[in-house]
Structures are given as structure tokens and as C-alpha cells.
Amino acid sequence: MQLEKFQYDNRIVRNFAYATILWGVVGMLVGLWAALELVFPKVLNVQPWFNFGRIRPLHTNAVIFAFVGNGIFMGYYYSLQRLLKTRMASDILSRIHFWGWQLIIVAAAITLPLGITTSKEYAELEWPIDIAIAVIWVIFGWNMFATILKRRERHLYVAIWFYIATFVTVAVLHIVNSFELPVTFLKSYSWYAGVQDALVQWWYGHNAVAFFLTTPYLGLMYYFLPKAANRPVFSYKLSIIHFWALIFIYIWAGPHHLLYSALPNWAQSLGIVFSFTLIFPSWGGMINGLLTLRGAWDKVREDVILKFMVVAVTAYGMATFEGPMLSLKTINAISHFTDWTIAHVHVGGLGWNGMLTFGILYWLIPKIFKTELYSRKLANAHFWIATLGILFYAIPMYWAGFTQASMWKQFTESGQLKYPFLETVTYLKPFYATRSFGGALYLVGALLMVYNIYKTVRQGKLVANEDAEAPALEKTYQQHNGEHWHRWLERKPVPFLVATLIVILIGGVIEMVPTFLVKSNVPTIASVKPYTPLELQGRDIYVREGCYTCHSQMIRPFRSETERYGEYSKAGEFVYDHPFQWGSKRTGPDLAREGAGNNRKTNTWHFNHLDDPQAISTGSIMPSYSFLIDNVLDTSTTRAKIRAMQTLGVPYEKGYEDKANRDLAIQASQIAATLHNDSIMVPSNREIIAVIAYLQRLGTDIGKNKIAGTSNK
Amino acid sequence: MQVVSVLIILIAVSILVAGGFLVAFIWSVKKGQFDDDYTPSVRMLFDDTPAPDEESSVKSKQS
Numbered sequence: 183m184q185l186e187k188f189q190y191d192n193r194i195v196r197n198f199a200y201a202t203i204l205w206g207v208v209g210m211l212v213g214l215w216a217a218l219e220l221v222f223p224k225v226l227n228v229q230p231w232f233n234f235g236r237i238r239p240l241h242t243n244a245v246i247f248a249f250v251g252n253g254i255f256m257g258y259y260y261s262l263q264r265l266l267k268t269r270m271a272s273d274i275l276s277r278i279h280f281w282g283w284q285l286i287i288v289a290a291a292i293t294l295p296l297g298i299t300t301s302k303e304y305a306e307l308e309w310p311i312d313i314a315i316a317v318i319w320v321i322f323g324w325n326m327f328a329t330i331l332k333r334r335e336r337h338l339y340v341a342i343w344f345y346i347a348t349f350v351t352v353a354v355l356h357i358v359n360s361f362e363l364p365v366t367f368l369k370s371y372s373w374y375a376g377v378q379d380a381l382v383q384w385w386y387g388h389n390a391v392a393f394f395l396t397t398p399y400l401g402l403m404y405y406f407l408p409k410a411a412n413r414p415v416f417s418y419k420l421s422i423i424h425f426w427a428l429i430f431i432y433i434w435a436g437p438h439h440l441l442y443s444a445l446p447n448w449a450q451s452l453g454i455v456f457s458f459t460l461i462f463p464s465w466g467g468m469i470n471g472l473l474t475l476r477g478a479w480d481k482v483r484e485d486v487i488l489k490f491m492v493v494a495v496t497a498y499g500m501a502t503f504e505g506p507m508l509s510l511k512t513i514n515a516i517s518h519f520t521d522w523t524i525a526h527v528h529v530g531g532l533g534w535n536g537m538l539t540f541g542i543l544y545w546l547i548p549k550i551f552k553t554e555l556y557s558r559k560l561a562n563a564h565f566w567i568a569t570l571g572i573l574f575y576a577i578p579m580y581w582a583g584f585t586q587a588s589m590w591k592q593f594t595e596s597g598q599l600k601y602p603f604l605e606t607v608t609y610l611k612p613f614y615a616t617r618s619f620g621g622a623l624y625l626v627g628a629l630l631m632v633y634n635i636y637k638t639v640r641q642g643k644l645v646a647n648e649d650a651e652a653p654a655l656e657k658t659y660q661q662h663n664g665e666h667w668h669r670w671l672e673r674k675p676v677p678f679l680v681a682t683l684i685v686i687l688i689g690g691v692i693e694m695v696p697t698f699l700v701k702s703n704v705p706t707i708a709s710v711k712p713y714t715p716l717e718l719q720g721r722d723i724y725v726r727e728g729c730y731t732c733h734s735q736m737i738r739p740f741r742s743e744t745e746r747y748g749e750y751s752k753a754g755e756f757v758y759d760h761p762f763q764w765g766s767k768r769t770g771p772d773l774a775r776e777g778a779g780n781n782r783k784t785n786t787w788h789f790n791h792l793d794d795p796q797a798i799s800t801g802s803i804m805p806s807y808s809f810l811i812d813n814v815l816d817t818s819t820t821r822a823k824i825r826a827m828q829t830l831g832v833p834y835e836k837g838y839e840d841k842a843n844r845d846l847a848i849q850a851s852q853i854a855a856t857l858h859n860d861s862i863m864v865p866s867n868r869e870i871i872a873v874i875a876y877l878q879r880l881g882t883d884i885g886k887n888k889i890a891g892t893s894n895k
Numbered sequence: 896m897q898v899v900s901v902l903i904i905l906i907a908v909s910i911l912v913a914g915g916f917l918v919a920f921i922w923s924v925k926k927g928q929f930d931d932d933y934t935p936s937v938r939m940l941f942d943d944t945p946a947p948d949e950e951s952s953v954k955s956k957q958s
Contacts (some may be wrong), residue, residue, distance in 0.1 A: 265939060336936050337938075339935055340935070340936075404941070407938060408939065409935070409939075409940065412940060413940075414933070414936035414937045414939075414940060415936045418932040418933060418935060418936045419932045422932070683913050
């Protein structure tokens with residue numbers, strides 16, 4: 183056996199580490215800004231670019247794909263080379279991956295504040311960027327598999343299985359969810375509509391959590407936690423079982439985001455069963471992580487890196503206990519649409535992803551710079567400040583969520599709703615303030631780390647190419663008798679890739695294909711008609727401004743909701759909604775029947791409310807949309823939009839695209855006329871007219887003939 | 896009617912797949928396949944550093 187000499191590429195690791203730190207700080211800063219907007223709505227909502235609806239997607243995309251994303255790649259490039267005893271297959275591909283990913287992040291940071299968005303949560307980026315993501319992702323995967331193929335270590339360590347599953351599943355999720363029809367260069371419509379769109383979106387959305395925030399970080403945990411503790415993982419056996427179980431079960435869990443919605447009941451039940459079952463493989467991972475430190479807990483007292491990792495794994499355990507609980511219908515009926523969800527994701531985000539990233543950075547930077555960490559004391563301070571920050575963030579949000587849900591459901595003795603919606607919002611202001619304080623603490627901790635790492639880097643020198651040596655891999659492998667079947671997979675990355683792909687596809691296909699093919703799952707309602715051109719344009723502005731970040735359009739079948747918002751939402755009402763706008767959070771009230779029944783307001787009310795929400799609803803925390811009064815509606819896109827909708831199967835009559843702008847002008851002048859009657863002299867060609875048209879249309883269709891024509895063949 | 900048949904297919908496939916995993920797991924435990932599932936977890940701890948003298952010789956060659 184020949185001993186071969188080679189070098190690990192540390193420069194790529196350093197680059198991803200710097201990017202992780204940079205985007206981490208940026209993402210947290212944007213998050214803090216958004217949090218403070220709910221406390222000081224009039225000051226911080228600098229319209230239109232920094233309104234909450236545009237900033238919130240920027241925050242979520244920045245922390246998920248920029249902070250955690252770069253963190254994943256940092257850990258991958260460091261651990262993959264060492265676990266496989268080889269340099270990355272191609273330095274050029276590594277570099278293209280790095281710069282491509284950063285360019286995508288910059289594109290996101292520019293387009294989202296400009297209102298260029300698909301409105302699908304955590305997939306808001308428009309189609310040209312979606313294509314760029316797919317290309318860069320494939321380059322990353324190609325490099326990874328080429329590296330696996332030229333490895334000097336036959337066994338694939340458990341971390342690598344998680345890396346492979348992550349690559350494959352994210353690719354599938356991204357491609358399926360990003361099916362969209364381009365209308366213009368930076369505008370597209372989702373291929374799916376209504377219920378189907380919602381199912382695909384939350385199949386993606388939940389698995390973004392599963393395969394972007396969880397499986398890659400479990401892989402990192404399986405490498406960096408044993409390394410930092412210098413102890414083998416508690417149980418390798420457990421890691422095998424929990425890996426397969428986790429990827430198989432996770433893919434089914436999406437529908438728990440749509441409980442009590444218009445999604446077919448069987449899909450909801452399926453989602454619940456698998457979401458609940460998830461606690462077993464999830465806790466398998468947590469137990470495996472924590473028990474790795476068995477008999478070495480004294481180290482945790484002294485080693486700040488282990489402290490970060492222990493809190494991370496503990497937070498993972500708490501979040502994955504809470505997740506299955508929140509997927510139970512009884513609990514979800516309380517938690518959904520409230521700040522409880524926000525608390526839940528931040529225990530995962532700040533606790534699991536954030537703390538593990540910090541721990542890895544503190545461990546890895548001194549290693550590749552051949553030096554010691556500049557200050558353990560500062561790192562310790564960071565640890566305590568960050569931990570306190572998580573508590574100050576999560577506790578008020580749990581409290582706010584539970585309180586608001588209780589207020590929404592409260593009836594007086596005479597059977598009336600006790601609290602108007604606005605009162606349930608103003609009550610939460612102190613909680614929002616405390617949460618912002620918690621977020622600020624967490625950011626301060628991260629800034630301490632920036633200084634600490636800067637000093638560490640200054641006192642060391644990057645070992646750009648780290649020497650290593652290992653025997654060459656034998657060409658032919660002797661199969662031992664009675665060997666475990668799993669070992670065969672471990673040695674063969676390509677069959678492993680295929681096996682992983684099959685396992686994750688089963689879940690997705692079984693849930694989605696019947697929903698698309700079986701007509702009875704989406705009963706059509708005869709009175710539901712496509713949007714008028716003006717309403718369609720207004721809807722696109724609603725999408726652009728990210729109204730869905732605070733307003734749901736999904737009335738659940740509870741008395742407390744039907745009393746407040748009207749008849750519960752039916753699947754057939756959303757068949758022309760490309761994309762769906764059900765939302766996931768009610769910082770403001772539900773808008774599904776904004777134009778119908780008791781909810782209906784006058785055009786003048788909407789105009790004044792969009793212009794200055796606080797003037798109409800004292801204490802409202804909604805941003806002002808007065809710029810819609812000045813913006814002239816771009817009607818040059820109407821033709822392309824109608825054509826696109828026709829392609830997607832929306833039944834506009836043939837040739838309607840040529841008449842659309844005429845109808846649009848007529849409807850706009852009607853609305854303008856009602857405003858003129860109230861002495862609001864706004865021209866009919868303004869964006870606000872289109873938004874009012876859309877809001878007044880919402881939920882009105884089924885009232886027309888009392889849900890007649892509901893077919894369920 | 897269609898919804899019911901979809902559910903039956905769904906449950907059948909789920910049970911088949913889940914059962915397959917269970918059978919494979921029990922089979923592998925009975926065969927003693929997990930007996931040597933310890934060394935990889937230990938080996939990953941040692942792969943970083945080349946032998947000291949080798950390291951210095953490589954370095955001198957490069958510089």
C-alpha cells in the first residue's frame with residue numbers, strides 16, 4: 183500500500199467562514215429591524231423598500247440561505263476533505279460555488295426590498311435567481327460527488343450521509359416548488375394554484391427546515407461535536423437508524439402547516455401522523471449528540487466551544503419536541519397564525535443553527551490559522567449573552583402567541599366575540615419590545631464573535647494548503663462474509679444517492695400526485711370566477727408588498743373565526759390563485775372575506791387605511807402604503823399576465839388579453855368615482871385603485887349563490 | 896369514492912415501505928451486522944495529523 187501525500191484546501195473553508203459571519207450579522211440586523219418595526223411602525227417602515235412585508239422575506243432568506251447556507255458549506259468543505267482523506271475534486275468548482283452563492287445572496291438582497299418576489303415563503307426569489315440557484319447547487323453537488331469518488335477512505339462516515347441526503351433533497355424540493363411561468367423578466371406565476379400550490383409550498387417549506395436547517399447541521403454535529411470533545415459519537419448504530427428514519431419521515435410532514443385549512447383532510451391526517459412520528463428520529467439525533475459527552479461533562483464546564491454545542495443540541499431537542507406537539511390538531515388550533523410559531527422557529531434558528539455555527543467557527547478558525555482563539559473570555563461572554571438573548575426572544579413570543587390565540591377565541595356571556603382584532607394586537611406591544619431586546623442581545627453576542635475572530639485571524643496565518651497523507655485506496659475490495667448490507671451503500675456514493683432519492687421521493691409523490699389528479703379533492707364552485715384584469719394587477723401588488731407576511735387568507739372552521747371573518751374557506755375558492763396567498767401568520771386580521779358580508783368596507787375606508795393605517799385604526803402596527811397613491815399602475819403587463827393565466831388554465835375567454843386593459847380602465851374609473859364622491863381626488867390610473875379592487879373582491883364569489891354548484895363527484 | 900381508494904393506496908404503500916425498513920432492521924440486528932459499528936466513529940478522530948517527521952519533510956520540499 184502506497185502512502186500518498188496531498189493537501190487540504192483551507193482557503194475555501196475560510197471564505198465560507200467569512201461569508202457566514204458577514205451574512206449572519208446582516209441577516210440578524212435585518213431581523214432586528216423587522217422586529218422593531220412592529221414596535222415603532224411609523225418610524226421604521228421606510229416605504230416602500232423597508233416596509234415590513236418586504237423586509238421580512240429578506241430576513242428569512244438571509245438567515246436561512248446566507249447565514250446557515252454558508253455555514254453548511256464551511257463545515258462541508260472542512261469535514262468532507264478530512265473524512266474522505268482527499269482534497270476537493272476541483273478547486274475551480276469550489277470557487278465557482280463560493281462566488282456563485284454570494285452573487286445569489288446579493289441578488290436576493292437587491293430584489294426583495296424592490297418587491298420582486300414570488301410570495302412563496304423561503305422561496306421568494308424570482309425565476310432567474312431560481313435558475314441560478316439550481317445551477318450553483320448542481321456545481322456544488324458535482325464537486326462533492328467527484329470528491330467522494332476519489333476518496334482514500336472507503337467508509338463513508340455518518341456525516342457524509344447527511345450531506346448527500348441534503349444535496350439530493352434540496353435539489354428536488356427547489357425544482358418542484360419553483361415551477362413557475364415567467365411573465366416578464368422579473369415576474370412569474372406559480373405553476374400550481376390554490377390548494378395544490380399551498381401543498382407544494384409547505385411540502386417545500388417544511389423540508390427547507392428539514393433538509394437545509396436540520397440534516398446538514400446534523401451532519402456537522404456528527405463531525406464537529408466529536409472533534410471538539412475528542413470523543414467518538416455515542417452510538418454509531420443509532421446514527422444509522424436515525425438517519426434513514428429521519429429522511430424518510432421528514433418528507434411527509436409538510437401538511438402540518440395547513441391543518442384546518444382547505445387542504446383535503448386525508449392529507450392533513452397524513453401530515454400529522456408523520457410529524458408526530460418525527461420525534462423519534464429527531465430525538466435519536468439529539469440523544470446521540472448529548473450522550474457523546476457522557477462522562478465528559480466536566481469538559482463542558484471549561485470548554486466554551488462545547489457549551490455552544492450543548493446548547494445547540496439541547497435547542498434542537500426542544501424544537502423537535504415542540505414540532506410534533508404543534509402538529510397535533512388541538513394544539514395547532516391554538517398556535518397557528520400566532521407568534522407561537524415565531525418562538526418555535528427561533529428556538530431552532532437561534533438555538534440549534536446559530537449556536538452550532540458559533541461553536542464550529544470558534545473551533546475551526548484557530549485550526550486553519552494555526553493559532554489559538556484570541557480570547558476564551560470573550561467567547562464565554564458571547565455564549566452567555568446569546569443564551570440570554572434566546573430566552574428574551576422566545577419567552578415573550580410564546581406568551582404573546584398563547585395570549586393572542588386565547589383572546590381571538592374569547593366570547594362574552596352573550597355569545598359575542600370579546601375582543602376586536604386590533605385589541606389583540608395592541609396588547610402584544612410589550613412582548614414585541616421584549617423580543618426585540620432579546621434579538622438585540624443575540625446580535626451583540628455575534629458582534630463580540632466578529633471582534634474575537636478578527637483578532638484570532640490577525641495573530642495567526644492561514645494554512646491555505648494543509649499537508650496530509652493517507653494510503654491509497656485499494657482498487658478491488660474484498661467482500662467480507664456476513665457483512666452488513668448497509669456497508670455496501672456506504673462504499674458506493676452513486677447507489678447511495680439513488681437510494682436516498684427514492685426514499686425522499688416516495689413521500690412527495692404520494693402526497694402530491696393524488697391531490698393533482700383526483701378532481702374530487704378540489705371541488706369546483708360554479709360561482710367562482712377568474713379575477714378581473716384590475717383585480718389581477720391589484721393582487722400582484724398585494725404579492726409584491728408581501729401582505730401575506732401579516733395577513734392570512736384562510737378562515738378555519740372554528741366558531742371564533744367564522745364569527746369574526748365569515749364563512750370558512752373552501753378549496754374551490756382558490757382555483758385561480760397563482761400563487762396562493764393563504765399566509766402563515768396573522769399579525770393583522772384574515773382577509774379571505776375582506777370584500778364580503780360584515781367585513782366589507784367602503785372604497786374610501788380602504789383608501790384612507792392604506793394611506794395612514796393609524797389614522798383609521800388607532801394603535802395599528804401596519805405600515806403606511808401612501809406610495810400606492812403616487813405610483814401609476816403599469817398596465818403594459820396586463821396582456822402578458824392574462825396570457826400567462828390562460829396558459830395556466832384560468833378560463834379567460836379567447837382573445838380576452840386584447841380587451842383586458844379596456845375593462846381594467848372601466849373598473850378603475852368606477853372605483854375612482856366612488857372616491858371622488860367622498861372628495862378624494864385620486865386619478866384612476868394609480869396602483870391603490872387596483873389594490874382596492876382586489877381587496878373588495880376577496881371572498882365575494884361564494885356568497886353569490888350560496889355555495890350552490892358545489893360538486894363532489 | 897376516489898378519495899377513499901387513494902387513501903387505501905396511500906396507507907398500503909406507507910405500511911409496505913415502513914415494514915420494509917423494520918424487516919431490514921430486525922434482519923440486520925439478528926445477523927449481527929451491527930457488531931462492528933464502532934471503529935468509524937473512533938477513526939474520524941485521528942485523521943488530521945500526518946506523522947511529524949513526514950510533515951516537516953513535505954514542508955521543506957515545498958518551500
